[in-house]
Amino acid sequence: MDKKITIAIDGFSSTGKSTLAKQIAKHLGYAYVDSGAMYRAITLYAMENGFITPDHLDKEGLIASLTTINLEFCFSQEAGFAEMYLNGTNVEKQIRTLEVSNMVSRIAEISEVRAKLVEQQQHMGENKGVVMDGRDIGTVVFPNAELKLFMVASAETRAQRRYDELTAKGESVTFEAVLDNVQQRDHIDSNREDSPLIQAVDAIAIDNSNLSKQEQFDLVLGLAKQAIQL
Numbered sequence: 001m002d003k004k005i006t007i008a009i010d011g012f013s014s015t016g017k018s019t020l021a022k023q024i025a026k027h028l029g030y031a032y033v034d035s036g037a038m039y040r041a042i043t044l045y046a047m048e049n050g051f052i053t054p055d056h057l058d059k060e061g062l063i064a065s066l067t068t069i070n071l072e073f074c075f076s077q078e079a080g081f082a083e084m085y086l087n088g089t090n091v092e093k094q095i096r097t098l099e100v101s102n103m104v105s106r107i108a109e110i111s112e113v114r115a116k117l118v119e120q121q122q123h124m125g126e127n128k129g130v131v132m133d134g135r136d137i138g139t140v141v142f143p144n145a146e147l148k149l150f151m152v153a154s155a156e157t158r159a160q161r162r163y164d165e166l167t168a169k170g171e172s173v174t175f176e177a178v179l180d181n182v183q184q185r186d187h188i189d190s191n192r193e194d195s196p197l198i199q200a201v202d203a204i205a206i207d208n209s210n211l212s213k214q215e216q217f218d219l220v221l222g223l224a225k226q227a228i229q230l
Contacts (some may be wrong), residue, residue, distance in 0.1 A: 002228050004030070004129035008138035011151030012197065013101075013185045014158035016208060016216070017133035020151070022081050023217050024224060025131040033124050035134030035141070036104075037084040038071050038117050040095035043107040045069055045086060052103055063112045071120065098166060098173050101181050105188035108135070114194055135189055138200040147227040148203035149220065155182050157209045 007024060009017050018034050025032035042062075046052040051062040073082035074090075083092040094100070107113060114136075121141045125132060132141065138148035159179035166173050189197040199205060204223060208216050 004127075005146035005224075005227055006125055006128050006142050006144075007131040007147045007149070007224060007227075008142045008145040008200075008203075009131065009133040009149045009151060010135055010138050010197065010200070010203065011133075011149075012153070012158065012189070013182055014162040015151035015153050016161070016213070017151050019213065020216055020220060021131045021133040023213075024220055026080075027217075027221060028131070028224065029129075031124070031130045032081060033073065033121065033130060033132040034082075034084070035117065035121055035132055035137060037073075037092075037095060038120070039108045039113070040100050040104050041071055041084050041086045041091055042066075042069060042113055042117075043100050043104040044091055044095050046107055047100070047103060052106065054102070057106060059110055062107075063110065066112060066116055071117075096169075098171065098178065098181060101162075101185070105185045105192075109188065109192045109194065111194045118195075135197045136195040138203050139198060140195045143200070146230070147224055148200050149223070150199040150203040150205045152205060152207050153209040155179065155186065158182050 007030070009021050011017050018036070021034070022032050024030070043052070046062050049065070051058045051065070070087050072085045074085050075082045083090055084095060085091065118141055121132060124130065125142060134141070138145055156179065159175060159182045162182065163173065163175045163178045166178065206216070206219065
C-alpha cells in the first residue's frame, strides 16, 4: 500500500487552489480541507453579528465570541465535496459572496482567529492522507508536509476567473470591483504581521496563468506521485 502524505497548497486568492486540491484529493482518495472556507465562515459570523462592517471592526468582541463558533465540514453527495457548516447551518453559498471576500482578509489578520483555526486544521491532518489549501498551510499548519505547492497567476487573470465565477452564480458585480478586491486581499495577506502569505522555501511554485485545469492537474498529480514514492 502506498504511504499517505500531506499535500499543502498555498497561494494568492483565485489561483484555483481549491479546484486543484479537490481534484487531487479525489484522485488519491485523500481528505480535502478548504482552510479558506473556515476563515470565510468566521467572517460571515462576524458580519451577521455586527463585529465587522466596511468601516468598523470589533476585534475584541469577535475574539470573546470565538468559543461560541463551531465549524464543521460535512460531505455533500450532491456537491461531491465537504461543505462548510457554521453552528450547524450550511453556509457554503453565503461564504462565497464578494461581500465576504471584501472582509475575510481583515478577519484573517486576527492572531486569535488564526490560532483557533490552525489548531483545528492540524488536528484534521494529523493522520496524513490530506490535501489542504490556504495561505499558510506549508509555512505554519504543516511545515513538514511532503509536498508543498505555491500557486500564482497575474491579478488580472485571477480577477477574470473570479468575475466569471460570481456572474455565473447570478451575482451582480463588475470586473473592476473584483480586481480591486483581488489586489486588496493580496496586499493584506502578504503584509499581515501574523503568518503572512509567503512561499515556503521548499514549496514548488506553479504559475497557472496559461495552464488549463487538466494541464495543472496532470502536473501536480505527477509531483504528488513522486512525493508518495520517496
